[in-house]
Amino acid sequence: ETKKAISNIVFTKNRPMQLDAYLESLYRYFPSELIQTYIIYKEELFAREYERLFDKFSDSIIVREGDFHRDLVHVLDHVQTKYILFGVDDVVFFDSVDFNVIDRTFVEQKDNIFGFTLRFSPDSLKDSGDSITDHTVADETVYRLNWKIGQTIHTRYPFEVSCSFYTTELVRRIVNNTMSGSTLVRSMFMPDSFVTGRLKNKRWKRKILKHFGFFFNPNTFESWPCRWCQRHSEQLPDYTYFQRLCGCAIQVNMVNTSTRNRHDGTDEHTVEALNDRYKNNYRVDIDFVAESRPREPGGGREFFRLKKVGTRDDA
Secondary structure (H helix, E strand, O other): OOOOOOEEEEEEEEHHHHHHHHHHHHHHHHHEEEEEEEEEEEOOOOOOHHHHHHHHOOOOEEEEOOHHHHHHHHHHHHHHEEEEEEEEEEEEEEOOOOOOHHHHHHHHHHHHEEEEEEEOOOOOOOOOOOOOOOEEEEEEEEEEEEEEHHHOOOOOOOOOOOOOOEEEEHHHHHHHHOOOOOOHHHHHHOOOOHHHHOOHHHHHHHHHHHHHHOOHHHHHHHHHHHHHHHHHHHOOOOOOEEEEOOOEOOOOOOOOOOOOOOOOHHHHHHHHHHHHHHHHHHHOOHHHHHHHHOOOEEEEEEHHHEOOOHHHHHH
């Protein structure tokens, strides 16, 4: 049996059709035998469709979210792979980087590499103002930029949860440093604590959780550890590595309203409308995304097209 090298931790809520496209495209472009997927699933709508999807991707470990913070920390404490690839359910992959190149980059660069991202290419960054240097790894060219002096909001944002590889060791270090280490604070102000639960003012609750680094959904898990990285950059590796843009977050609907999110959909792209189409054997056309080749890591409805498949078992 091939030993897993990558823990893919993907977050989902109310978007079974889009999660289906994420997983289908991930396994099309990256070696499934090296990946152990964990799906942290916020149960709300469309339980039947999710259950059928979980049956289809039966090798995935399903974590039914009770408390997001504790559930994610538990997963991070127990993964046994060298690398972590986070994911969100509106991402579609349309290209790949040879995993051997990614692995060799981490091995050769050691303390120089923060992460290897699939959301940049030299072409996508040509007008960013960032200084990009190239290196040869496993007979292929890879590129790097120094995120600490990044010239755009994207290039100075090192920790993101859509399509970048990190070592498990670094992720654990960042997350542990983001959170307060005080036993008293953790007992009183974790998201599921009695004291936090008694706070009725959502704005104050968010401020307290943010102050102590206790993330409570995927958005805060991305932004608060990233803020810690930016404030403590001297403790972290300098460089983000990349080769080509391989994935695009197709933002046609929004399921998390605690943080402002961009979306570019219409009434036909609501989660309810898409779930109705999903039940009728429509799927996101990942071939169309690959043919369209997005030039940025985020896009809208111009990349979102559905196609009807055969029976549900064939989908």
